[in-house]
Amino acid sequence: MAKDKALTAKSSIGAWLKHPVGGPILRDLLAQGGQKESALAPVKLFSLERVAAMSGGQMSQELIDDMVRRANDPSALAAAPAADDDGEDDEDEPPAPPMAAPWVERITPGRFDGKTVIVTGAGSGIGRAVAARVAAEGGKVVAVDISQERLDAAVAEMPGAVAVAGDITSEDSIAKIVAAADGRVDGLANVAGIMDDMTPLHEVSDAVWSRVMAVNVEGTFRLTRAVLPLMLEAGGGSIVNVASEAGLRGSAAGLAYTTSKHAVVGLTKSTSFMYAAKNIRVNAVAPGPVATGIEASFASELGQERVGLAMTILPPIAEAAQLAASITWLLSDDATNVSGVILPSDGGWSAI
Numbered sequence: 001m002a003k004d005k006a007l008t009a010k011s012s013i014g015a016w017l018k019h020p021v022g023g024p025i026l027r028d029l030l031a032q033g034g035q036k037e038s039a040l041a042p043v044k045l046f047s048l049e050r051v052a053a054m055s056g057g058q059m060s061q062e063l064i065d066d067m068v069r070r071a072n073d074p075s076a077l078a079a080a081p082a083a084d085d086d087g088e089d090d091e092d093e094p095p096a097p098p099m100a101a102p103w104v105e106r107i108t109p110g111r112f113d114g115k116t117v118i119v120t121g122a123g124s125g126i127g128r129a130v131a132a133r134v135a136a137e138g139g140k141v142v143a144v145d146i147s148q149e150r151l152d153a154a155v156a157e158m159p160g161a162v163a164v165a166g167d168i169t170s171e172d173s174i175a176k177i178v179a180a181a182d183g184r185v186d187g188l189a190n191v192a193g194i195m196d197d198m199t200p201l202h203e204v205s206d207a208v209w210s211r212v213m214a215v216n217v218e219g220t221f222r223l224t225r226a227v228l229p230l231m232l233e234a235g236g237g238s239i240v241n242v243a244s245e246a247g248l249r250g251s252a253a254g255l256a257y258t259t260s261k262h263a264v265v266g267l268t269k270s271t272s273f274m275y276a277a278k279n280i281r282v283n284a285v286a287p288g289p290v291a292t293g294i295e296a297s298f299a300s301e302l303g304q305e306r307v308g309l310a311m312t313i314l315p316p317i318a319e320a321a322q323l324a325a326s327i328t329w330l331l332s333d334d335a336t337n338v339s340g341v342i343l344p345s346d347g348g349w350s351a352i
């Protein structure tokens with residue numbers, strides 16, 4: 001690799017990682033967030049500016065400018081060790097593809113007119129995007145999140161949304177959520193969820209197992225159990241659960257998260273089957289990688305080695321709004337004849 005090849009915001013993440021000065025800068029940044037280089041595997045061909053745009057404000061323009069300046073500082077370059085420790089010829093490395101024409105969310109005016117939709121996890125990521133889209137399409141949103149701060153910021157951008165700060169694993173919070181719906185729930189999007197620490201079975205701590213199962217499975221179960229009587233009384237409804245690629249395969253996360261998301265698949269299918277004749281549709285979306293605030297850590301060498309293998313074939317990271325497009329379709333009457341489906345929304349990853 002030419003040691004003096006200038007890095008810019010348009011250089012690929014792969015080029016940054018291989019650069020004698022840019023590589024350490026990027027790795028330091030990852031380490032500050034508790035992440036390792038493998039976390040960037042799915043975006044290696046993306047430019048730095050594209051990854052920044054997907055970071056939801058975590059990588060500011062100021063930070064990018066500072067990284068570019070430091071990476072090209074002649075004194076740092078002179079002091080850096082000879083580049084490229086992998087023996088590959090970087091002249092052969094494909095350039096970062098141009099930013100593809102971005103997908104544009106198209107609002108369907110009135111699709112949720114007159115409907116009340118509960119969305120959990122509405123303070124961040126996929127839940128926030130779902131809540132915003134339902135609100136923009138005329139629905140009354142009951143926005144739920146454990147973080148009051150994130151919820152306040154999110155609902156400020158959603159006309160007419162009702163905010164309920166609470167933990168979906170607590171029956172008190174469940175009662176508050178149902179009360180906020182005021183006797184009517186047409187749609188329920190169970191989006192709130194947490195990741196695990198990528199531990200394989202013999203290394204899973206009680207704390208990780210309990211909390212991941214509590215939020216991802218029990219929370220979804222408790223809120224759905226509380227909402228179903230209202231749907232039965234009203235004569236119908238639509239429920240969308242958020243599973244994961246980890247609900248379809250064993251290689252996408254640790255034991256606790258993988259087990260929890262397989263349970264979400266079972267919960268979805270059983271509920272779909274049981275209420276099919278009651279005009280209640282129940283589906284799940286299984287996202288691939290999505291740029292959100294979700295935090296994954298690697299607390300196990302074995303986990304890192306094994307899950308790291310699967311990460312080398314990850315599809316490009318999607319935006320939360322792309323998941324909202326899939327989830328709101330299933331929530332809406334457009335999916336009138338669809339129930340019991342686990343819909344991968346993953347850029348085709350599940351076909352591999």
Ligand SMILES: NC(=O)c1ccc[n+]([C@@H]2O[C@H](COP(=O)([O-])OP(=O)(O)OC[C@H]3O[C@@H](n4cnc5c(N)ncnc54)[C@H](O)[C@@H]3O)[C@@H](O)[C@H]2O)c1
Binds near residue numbers: 192
């Ligand atoms: N981001 C991805 O790559 C990805 C991939 C597959 C599946 N998912 C799933 O998508 C869903 C949404 O995740 P995200 O990526 O948007 O994450 P996120 O962290 O950005 O958002 C999740 C939100 O849920 C809230 N939450 C967590 N525990 C809660 C609780 N007990 N009660 C109420 N709210 C709670 C959090 O405060 C947060 O605001 C999760 O179920 C996750 O497992 C995400």
